Amino acid sequence: MRQKTVVVGAGPVGALAALYAAQRGHDVEIYELRSDLRDPSTTPLMFSRSINLALSERGIHAMRSSGKQDLLQKVTSETIPMRGRMIHGKSPSGQFTELAQDYDILGRSLYAADRGGLNKTLLDELESMPNVKFFFNHKLTGADFKHHKAWFEISHTVSLKESTGTRAREVEIDFDLMIGADGAHSAARYHLMKYARLDYQQTYIDTLWCEFTIEPKAVQTGQEPSSRFAISPNYLHIWPGKDFMFIAIPSLDGSFTCTLFLPSSHLLSLENDPSSIPSFFDTHFPGVTSLIPPSTLTASFTSNPHLPLISIKCQPYHYADAVVIIGDAAHAMVPFYGQGMNAGLEDVRVLFEVLDSHASAAPLTPESRAKALACYSHLRTPDAHAINDLALENYTEMRASVISPLYKARKWLEETISVWFPSFGWQTKYSRAG
Amino acid sequence: MRQKTVVVGAGPVGALAALYAAQRGHDVEIYELRSDLRDPSTTPLMFSRSINLALSERGIHAMRSSGKQDLLQKVTSETIPMRGRMIHGKSPSGQFTELAQDYDILGRSLYAADRGGLNKTLLDELESMPNVKFFFNHKLTGADFKHHKAWFEISHTVSLKESTGTRAREVEIDFDLMIGADGAHSAARYHLMKYARLDYQQTYIDTLWCEFTIEPKAVQTGQEPSSRFAISPNYLHIWPGKDFMFIAIPSLDGSFTCTLFLPSSHLLSLENDPSSIPSFFDTHFPGVTSLIPPSTLTASFTSNPHLPLISIKCQPYHYADAVVIIGDAAHAMVPFYGQGMNAGLEDVRVLFEVLDSHASAAPLTPESRAKALACYSHLRTPDAHAINDLALENYTEMRASVISPLYKARKWLEETISVWFPSFGWQTKYSRAG
Numbered sequence: 077m078r079q080k081t082v083v084v085g086a087g088p089v090g091a092l093a094a095l096y097a098a099q100r101g102h103d104v105e106i107y108e109l110r111s112d113l114r115d116p117s118t119t120p121l122m123f124s125r126s127i128n129l130a131l132s133e134r135g136i137h138a139m140r141s142s143g144k145q146d147l148l149q150k151v152t153s154e155t156i157p158m159r160g161r162m163i164h165g166k167s168p169s170g171q172f173t174e175l176a177q178d179y180d181i182l183g184r185s186l187y188a189a190d191r192g193g194l195n196k197t198l199l200d201e202l203e204s205m206p207n208v209k210f211f212f213n214h215k216l217t218g219a220d221f222k223h224h225k226a227w228f229e230i231s232h233t234v235s236l237k238e239s240t241g242t243r244a245r246e247v248e249i250d251f252d253l254m255i256g257a258d259g260a261h262s263a264a265r266y267h268l269m270k271y272a273r274l275d276y277q278q279t280y281i282d283t284l285w286c287e288f289t290i291e292p293k294a295v296q297t298g299q300e301p302s303s304r305f306a307i308s309p310n311y312l313h314i315w316p317g318k319d320f321m322f323i324a325i326p327s328l329d330g331s332f333t334c335t336l337f338l339p340s341s342h343l344l345s346l347e348n349d350p351s352s353i354p355s356f357f358d359t360h361f362p363g364v365t366s367l368i369p370p371s372t373l374t375a376s377f378t379s380n381p382h383l384p385l386i387s388i389k390c391q392p393y394h395y396a397d398a399v400v401i402i403g404d405a406a407h408a409m410v411p412f413y414g415q416g417m418n419a420g421l422e423d424v425r426v427l428f429e430v431l432d433s434h435a436s437a438a439p440l441t442p443e444s445r446a447k448a449l450a451c452y453s454h455l456r457t458p459d460a461h462a463i464n465d466l467a468l469e470n471y472t473e474m475r476a477s478v479i480s481p482l483y484k485a486r487k488w489l490e491e492t493i494s495v496w497f498p499s500f501g502w503q504t505k506y507s508r509a510g
Numbered sequence: 511m512r513q514k515t516v517v518v519g520a521g522p523v524g525a526l527a528a529l530y531a532a533q534r535g536h537d538v539e540i541y542e543l544r545s546d547l548r549d550p551s552t553t554p555l556m557f558s559r560s561i562n563l564a565l566s567e568r569g570i571h572a573m574r575s576s577g578k579q580d581l582l583q584k585v586t587s588e589t590i591p592m593r594g595r596m597i598h599g600k601s602p603s604g605q606f607t608e609l610a611q612d613y614d615i616l617g618r619s620l621y622a623a624d625r626g627g628l629n630k631t632l633l634d635e636l637e638s639m640p641n642v643k644f645f646f647n648h649k650l651t652g653a654d655f656k657h658h659k660a661w662f663e664i665s666h667t668v669s670l671k672e673s674t675g676t677r678a679r680e681v682e683i684d685f686d687l688m689i690g691a692d693g694a695h696s697a698a699r700y701h702l703m704k705y706a707r708l709d710y711q712q713t714y715i716d717t718l719w720c721e722f723t724i725e726p727k728a729v730q731t732g733q734e735p736s737s738r739f740a741i742s743p744n745y746l747h748i749w750p751g752k753d754f755m756f757i758a759i760p761s762l763d764g765s766f767t768c769t770l771f772l773p774s775s776h777l778l779s780l781e782n783d784p785s786s787i788p789s790f791f792d793t794h795f796p797g798v799t800s801l802i803p804p805s806t807l808t809a810s811f812t813s814n815p816h817l818p819l820i821s822i823k824c825q826p827y828h829y830a831d832a833v834v835i836i837g838d839a840a841h842a843m844v845p846f847y848g849q850g851m852n853a854g855l856e857d858v859r860v861l862f863e864v865l866d867s868h869a870s871a872a873p874l875t876p877e878s879r880a881k882a883l884a885c886y887s888h889l890r891t892p893d894a895h896a897i898n899d900l901a902l903e904n905y906t907e908m909r910a911s912v913i914s915p916l917y918k919a920r921k922w923l924e925e926t927i928s929v930w931f932p933s934f935g936w937q938t939k940y941s942r943a944g
Contacts, residue, residue, distance in 0.1 A: 217651060217663075229651075266700055273714040273818050280707040384707050 078103050078207075079439055082226065082251040084216050084264045085109075088191070089403035089420035090257030091198035092138060096428045097255070098205045099143040105249070106202070107214040107228055109258070114196050115212075127287070128325040128333040130312060131155060131187040131194070135418035138425040150197050155187035156326045162311035166362040176311060186312065186414075188325045216258070217246065219267035221398040225250050226267075253445065254399040255427075257420070260386050262405030272395040277388070281410055281471060283320075284382045285337050290367045292330025304330030306367050312414075315361035322361045334368075336377075343382055350374050385410045387468055389461055392453035397446035400453075402427060407460040409467045419463055427452050512537050512641075513873055516660065516685040518650050518698045519543075522625070523837035523854035524691030525632035526572060530862045531689070532639045533577040539683070540636070541648040541662055543692070548630050549646075561721070562759040562767040564746060565589060565621040565628070569852035572859040584631050589621035590760045596745035600796040610745060620746065620848075622759045650692070651680065653701035655832040659684050660701075687879065688833040689861075691854070694820050696839030706829040711822070715844055715905060717754075718816045719771050724801045726764025738764025740801050746848075749795035756795040768802070769845075770811075777816055784808050819844045821902055823895055826887035831880035834887075836861060841894040843901045853897055861886050 081097040083090045086108035098104045131151075139148045160178035167173050202208045211228070218227040230245045256264025260278075268274065292304040305326060307313060313324035313332070319339050324332040338346075346353055354370035365373065388408040394400040403420030434440060434448035515531040517524045520542035532538045565585070573582045594612035601607050636642045645662070652661040664679045690698025702708065726738040739760060741747060747758040747766070753773050758766040772780075780787055788804035799807065822842040828834040837854030868874060868882035 261704060269712075270695060273820075275713050277711045278703075279709050386707075 079252045080105070080250070082107065082249065082254045084254060084256045085258035085262075085403075085405070086112075086195075086199065086210070086212070087257065087259065087403070088195050088198060088417060089424060090255070091195060091202060092142065092421055093255045093257055093402060093424045093427070094202055094208060095142050095144060095147075095198065095205075096424055098202065098208045100428070100432075101207065104202075104205075104208045105211060105251070106208065107211045107216065109215050109263075110212065112199070112210070112212045113192060114199060127191055128327060129189055129191055129194075129417055130158065130325060130414045131189045132415065132418045134415065135421040136187070138418075138421035141425050144201055147197075147201060150201075151189070151194055152187055154193045154197065154328065155189040156309050156328065157185035158188050158312045158326070159185050159310050160312075162308060162313045164313060164315045164361070164363060172363040185310075188309075188312070188327070190327060191417075214247075216263040216267070219254070219264070219270075219399070221254075221268070221271045221395045223250075224252065224398055226254060251398075252442075253397070256399060256401040256405050257403045258405055260388055260404045260408035262401060264399065265390070265401050265405045268395055268399050268401060271399075272392060274390050274392065276390040278408075279387045279468075281385050281387065281468070282339050282341075283337050283385055283410075283471070284340055284343050285335050285385065285411075286343075286377060286382050287380050288334040288336060288368060288373065288376045290324055290332035290334060295330075301330075305332075307332070315364065317360045320360065322357075322364060324367075332367075337385075346377065347382075350378055353377050387464060389464055391457045391461075392450070393456060394449035394453050397442040397449065400427065400449050406456075407464050409464045410471050411467070412470045413463065413467045415463055415467070419460065423456065423460075426456055430455065513686045514539070514684070516541065516683065516688045518688060518690045519692035519696075519837075519839070520546075520629075520633065520644070520646070521691065521693065521837070522629050522632060522851060523858060524689070525629060525636060526576065526855055526858045527689045527691055527836060527861070528636055528642060529576050529578060529581075529632065529639075530858055532636065532642045534862070534866075535641065538636075538639075538642045539645060539685070540642065541645045541650065543649050543697075544646065546633070546644070546646045547626060548633060561625055562761060563623055563625055563628075563851055564592065564759065564848045565623045566849065566852045568849065569855040570621070572852075572855035575859050578635060581631075581635060584635075585623070585628055586621055588627045588631065588762065589623040590743050590762065591619035592622050592746045592760070593619050593744050594746075596742060596747045598747060598749045598795070598797060606797040619744075622743075622746070622761070624761060625851075648681075650697040650701070653688070653698070653704075653833070655688075655702070655705045655829045657684075658686065658832055660688060685832075686876075687831070690833060690835040690839050691837045692839055694822055694838045694842035696835060698833065699824070699835050699839045702829055702833050702835060705833075706826055708824050708826065710824040712842075713821045713902075715819050715821065715902070716773050716775075717771050717819055717844075717905070718774055718777050719769050719819065719845075720777075720811060720816050721814050722768040722770060722802055722807065722810045724758055724766035724768060729764075735764075739766075741766070749798065751794045754794065756791075756798060758801075766801075771819075780811065781816075784812055787811050821898060823898055825891045825895075826884070827890065828883035828887050831876040831883065834861065834883050840890075841898050843898045844905050845901070846904045847897065847901045849897055849901070853894065857890065857894075860890055864889065 079100075079102045081094075081102040081104050083094045083097070083104065083106045086094075086106050090106065090108075094104050094106050136148065136152075139151055160176055163175040163177065165173045165175070199210075202210075213231050214228040215231060216226060217229045219225070226249055228247050228249065230247065254264060256262055256268065258264050265274075269276065290306050293306055295301065295304050302309060307324070309326040309330075315322040320342060321337045322334060323337075324334040326332050346356060351374070353374045354365050357364045357370075357373060368376075386408050387410050388404070388406075390406065393402070393406050402423035404416065406423065407419065409416050409419070430452045431440065431445070431448045434444045434451070436444075440448065513531075513534075513536045515528075515536040515538050517528045517531070517538065517540045520528075520540050524540065524542075528538050528540050570582065570586075573585055594610055597609040597611065599607045599609070633644075636644075647665050648662040649665060650660060651663045653659070660683055662681050662683065664681065688698060690696055690702065692698050699708075703710065724740050727740055729735065729738050736743060741758070743760040743764075749756040754776060755771045756768060757771075758768040760766050780790060785808070787808045788799050791798045791804075791807060802810075820842050821844050822838070822840075824840065827836070827840050836857035838850065840857065841853065843850050843853070864886045865874065865879070865882045868878045868885070870878075874882065
């Protein structure tokens with residue numbers, strides 16, 4: 077009998093896990109709380125996540141190792157390579173400055189990816205496989221990990237139940253292995269915690285984030301398409317601040333998705349006086365008001381959600397042979413290394429490497445799967461904790477430091493890069509005076 | 511309109527909270543996952559909790575302040591006052607020793623209470639109030655704390671769902687305030703965490719516990735009923751060990767409920783060689799094999815569950831005006847101070863004191879209730895964290911210390927007593943030589 081692997085969560089990490097399992101011939105079922113994001117009737121969802129993300133070597137390696145020949149090519153074709161970071165600042169004489177810093181002397185890049193697009197590519201890949209079934213609008217409500225059973229409630233709206241006394245439709249399923257990839261507020265982890273003795277810690281940092289957009293420029297006939305970008309598309313743009321930060325990541329349509337990170341007290345004072353937002357930006361993020369009109373800046377700040385940042389550590393990640401959690405469900409981290417989703421994709425690669433190494437010629441027995449999952453928890457916990465700590469420490473240092481923004485930015489980059497890539501080079505230039 | 515207060519969890523802490531709310535004229539609804547423990551058809555449940563517990567001044571004060579004149583009398587009539595602790599050991603010459611230590615020069619006692627009996631007394635008290643409704647077999651499955659709604663699944667068995675494709679019956683309710691008193695694995699807290707930015711930490715310590723019983727002695731005609739007790743009923747009996755501990759708490763029927771605390775590695779070695787259990791007891795817990803026959807000791811160890819100990823800290827305890835968690839849901843602690851349930855009962859008293867102080871002449875408005883809950887979180891968190899830390903530190907010290915068991919026991923008692931009572935006295939005597 078083939079192994080039945082149930083994946084909870086159809087985000088990028090869950091979808092990649094399903095792909096790895098399907099490539100190994102498992103009967104794969106994917107259960108997702110939300111509706112199919114590829115369905116045109118699906119209302120665009122607020123995922124409480126950044127729209128754009130930076131795909132790094134960790135994530136790329138995990139997709140390269142999926143066994144799907146063209147997956148990486150499909151994914152990267154929809155991304156924009158970022159050869160480094162561009163640090164924005166202001167010279168003593170008041171001119172806007174840019175300090176470009178390339179990531180890698182070998183020319184390896186980060187890739188600016190659209191989260192939704194990456195997710196769709198992975199789901200499309202799965203759709204073509206006969207041993208994969210999708211179950212959208214399914215909410216995990218219970219699990220018995222001793223008997224390999226789980227219960228899902230079926231809904232046809234994403235919103236909360238509307239009427240009194242509704243009877244929710246519930247299904248019971250069984251499985252050999254459940255992979256919980258359902259995010260920071262994971263239901264799989266919640267049920268795992270009833271079986272495994274999880275040490276678990278979650279912390280909200282005192283920083284919120286809010287999204288902005290730098291719109292594409294109008295392109296005139298005969299101009300290069302790349303001239304749509306208001307600033308260089310091949311960099312992750314950073315405006316460092318003492319207590320806060322503004323970043324911009326390019327999108328294929330010529331826009332940039334921007335994120336403001338701000339301590340809650342600063343945020344509150346801006347909320348109380350939105351008219352001060354443009355001057356706040358002018359003081360701390362030089363040049364941004366020439367990329368986003370002040371009125372748009374204020375409108376975005378007022379209408380877009382101000383979202384929290386959570387850091388999660390736990391261990392172990394599994395129970396017996398029945399369940400393992402990966403991605404944000406296992407180790408949600410603050411975004412100051414940009415490694416959250418990449419670490420989740422890497423979980424998938426490491427998990428299946430460990431499972432493969434415990435399978436002899438035959439498929440895994442429950443006993444050998446239990447050993448493999450214990451090995452995975454053992455192997456993966458210190459790595460995940462380390463990167464989680466680095467992200468938090470970096471945040472703390474950014475907040476606590478009183479030295480110059482430029483120095484801090486450089487230090488931050490040095491540390492960041494040493495995590496992102498083992499080797500890297502510096503290339504410094506000043507361009508684009510305001 | 512009267513305030514509707516929904517209490518999740520009908521254990522002692524939830525029941526007392528319901529009583530406080532009902533005394534204030536709220537419409538009270540109590541939702542409990544399990545069936546009514548007073549129902550004779552209810553199968554005795556494994557609560558994964560000790561049957562007996564020590565009621566201390568914290569808990570007693572909370573019941574005294576309930577506004578129910580005779581509640582405390584009803585509760586204490588079913589308890590056994592313990593004037594102190596009895597430390598069991600062995601003299602250098604090999605004689606069994608007992609060191610009695612009274613808690614309080616004022617004569618205040620701890621009370622050995624049956625958890626089920628205490629719970630029943632509180633539920634009976636509630637049953638007589640017209641503004642209280644019970645909903646047993648109701649499992650909290652969802653909550654919308656912005657709109658004051660919650661969903662419960664109704665089951666008629668405690669066990670997991672049996673059949674495929676069952677439709678669970680679900681009800682929607684609304685409320686002004688939800689009080690989550692549903693224990694260490696609280697569903698109320700799980701849903702609260704989707705709304706409030708909870709810092710949350712749980713840790714399992716490397717010690718498990720297992721329950722034993724010292725049976726009553728046969729009473730002959732003309733003998734005092736108290737002669738049923740094999741050892742003095744008016745003490746909490748302790749056999750301290752370097753890495754472990756054995757305690758005995760009296761029950762009204764003349765028996766003692768005993769608990770063995772043991773690191774998992776020790777436990778495993780005993781599990782692997784159950785025949786070594788009596789000699790293990792003889793070495794570490796002198797005299798116990800004369801109170802529990804060796805065969806019974808071995809049988810109890812083998813058949814009774816070996817249960818984990820969890821320590822939980824979080825903050826805040828509330829969200830807006832809608833929900834607050836109390837008891838183990840907010841601060842489950844290791845039992846080395848015996849204050850877990852007492853702190854939970856104290857939560858109820860403090861919570862309603864704070865709510866009362868925020869109500870002017872009129873009932874609480876949502877705004878003033880939100881302020882009161884914020885005040886409660888602020889006030890209660892440091893106290894709960896402190897007692898939680900003390901319990902954990904004490905466990906760590908017990909484990910790490912290499913000094914004599916008697917010294918450690920004394921130190922442990924000193925610290926414990928300073929928590930339990932502000933003033934205390936020592937009374938030392940040696941009695942009952944083996």
